Amino acid sequence: MSVIRKSNKLINVCYDIRGPVLQEAKRLEEEGHRILKLNIGNPAPWGFEAPEEIVQDVILNLPASQGYCDSKGLFSARKAVMQECQRKNIPNVGIEDIYIGNGVSELIVMAMQGLLNDNDEMLIPAPDYPLWTAAVSLAGGNPVHYVCDEQQDWFPDIDDIRSKITPKTRGIVVINPNNPTGALYPESLLEEILELAREHKLIVFADEIYDKILYDGAEHTSMAALADDVLCITFNGLSKTYRAAGFRSGWMIISGPKHKARDLIEGFEMLSSMRLCANVPSQHAIQTALGGYQSINELIVPGGRLYEQRTLAWEMLNDIPGVSCVKPKGAMYLFPKLDPARYPIRNDEKFALDLLQQQKVLVVQGSGFNYPDTQHFRLVFLPSKELLSDAVERIANFLRTYEQ
Numbered sequence: 147m148s149v150i151r152k153s154n155k156l157i158n159v160c161y162d163i164r165g166p167v168l169q170e171a172k173r174l175e176e177e178g179h180r181i182l183k184l185n186i187g188n189p190a191p192w193g194f195e196a197p198e199e200i201v202q203d204v205i206l207n208l209p210a211s212q213g214y215c216d217s218k219g220l221f222s223a224r225k226a227v228m229q230e231c232q233r234k235n236i237p238n239v240g241i242e243d244i245y246i247g248n249g250v251s252e253l254i255v256m257a258m259q260g261l262l263n264d265n266d267e268m269l270i271p272a273p274d275y276p277l278w279t280a281a282v283s284l285a286g287g288n289p290v291h292y293v294c295d296e297q298q299d300w301f302p303d304i305d306d307i308r309s310k311i312t313p314k315t316r317g318i319v320v321i322n323p324n325n326p327t328g329a330l331y332p333e334s335l336l337e338e339i340l341e342l343a344r345e346h347k348l349i350v351f352a353d354e355i356y357d358k359i360l361y362d363g364a365e366h367t368s369m370a371a372l373a374d375d376v377l378c379i380t381f382n383g384l385s386k387t388y389r390a391a392g393f394r395s396g397w398m399i400i401s402g403p404k405h406k407a408r409d410l411i412e413g414f415e416m417l418s419s420m421r422l423c424a425n426v427p428s429q430h431a432i433q434t435a436l437g438g439y440q441s442i443n444e445l446i447v448p449g450g451r452l453y454e455q456r457t458l459a460w461e462m463l464n465d466i467p468g469v470s471c472v473k474p475k476g477a478m479y480l481f482p483k484l485d486p487a488r489y490p491i492r493n494d495e496k497f498a499l500d501l502l503q504q505q506k507v508l509v510v511q512g513s514g515f516n517y518p519d520t521q522h523f524r525l526v527f528l529p530s531k532e533l534l535s536d537a538v539e540r541i542a543n544f545l546r547t548y549e550q
């Protein structure tokens with residue numbers, strides 16, 4: 147029988163977070179091994195459950211959620227997002243500028259499909275949340291990675307961004323707070339990126355899904371709040387702050403000079419009607435999530451679980467000889483570096499596989515985030531302090547004798 151092949155469209159698409167290392171973890175689990183999974187930012191299974199109030203709203207509204215809704219989303223949900231824009235000082239956002247999707251993921255793919263022609267370029271951070279790179283490739287575009295500088299708290303390198311802008315560049319993706327580095331960008335840096343966007347007529351894609359998961363009293367500014375003359379598309383959702391990743395609910399907000407983007411907006415409207423609408427029951431959670439008490443605030447202050455787990459894992463990692471890690475200011479990840487003089491890693495997927503097989507700890511290799519060197523890996527600090535210290539001790543034991 148002839149081989150049945152996948153579409154050519156997928157040839158350049160890569161999404162390693164759920165790649166071969168995860169397959170091996172599944173195989174080991176089937177063999178009966180217990181794996182410490184530090185690979186995915188999925189809060190609920192680690193005891194970070196969604197607020198009861200939003201769960202109850204979904205249950206209560208389930209009978210009324212049987213039909214399709216407006217393809218852009220329920221009015222009440224979009225109204226709540228609109229009010230959130232007012233709180234975040236994002237100007238001139240009306241109900242029609244908001245699209246609800248099955249998670250931010252669906253909207254990222256939709257936005258790239260709606261914008262890019264073959265070989266159009268999109269500036270994406272390195273390291274990135276790899277869905278951005280995959281979605282650009284799937285849409286026929288070319289992801290062009292700009293460097294975030296580990297020596298400068300993982301901030302984007304403005305000169306590098308500038309040097310990579312070409313006549314084909316359509317937009318720039320800014321993930322703030324960042325996955326995987328945990329960086330939070332100051333307003334002055336956001337202004338500099340906006341200035342480049344202004345100069346070169348780029349659309350800003352602001353992925354702000356971690357905007358309320360901030361440590362040490364940090365505050366978040368939406369990029370869209372800093373410029374009403376740059377087209378900004380802002381992404382956020384229920385998966386992280388509200389710990390309801392399984393509800394698959396996110397939103398996309400268009401702001402700035404929308405009159406110049408009528409054709410693109412028509413494209414987005416067509417794509418959102420083609421999938422009829424997003425999952426309706428979970429849209430009932432959005433109003434309460436955004437409008438109600440923000441329970442995430444209890445978790446990110448001293449004494450709160452996320453805060454304490456971040457501190458413990460960060461300190462323990464930095465105590466391992468030859469390992470260094472920038473302290474995250476936001477989100478739920480650590481992206482440590484292995485000193486190449488001490489641990490020269492040629493293949494970081496092999497590193498993650500060896501760690502998994504020898505110590506039963508699952509992390510994601512840095513190259514999975516389109517980072518150009520092989521000296522990094524990402525771990526999530528969602529597990530309890532006990533599990534995290536067990537995991538980091540195992541990593542330390544593994545490194546003691548590791549050679550590649």
Ligand code: PLP
Binds near residue numbers: 325385395
């Ligand atoms: N953007 C970033 C930066 C993320 O880290 C994630 C999930 O990890 C997503 C988007 C996808 O979120 P959703 O669950 O809303 O699809």
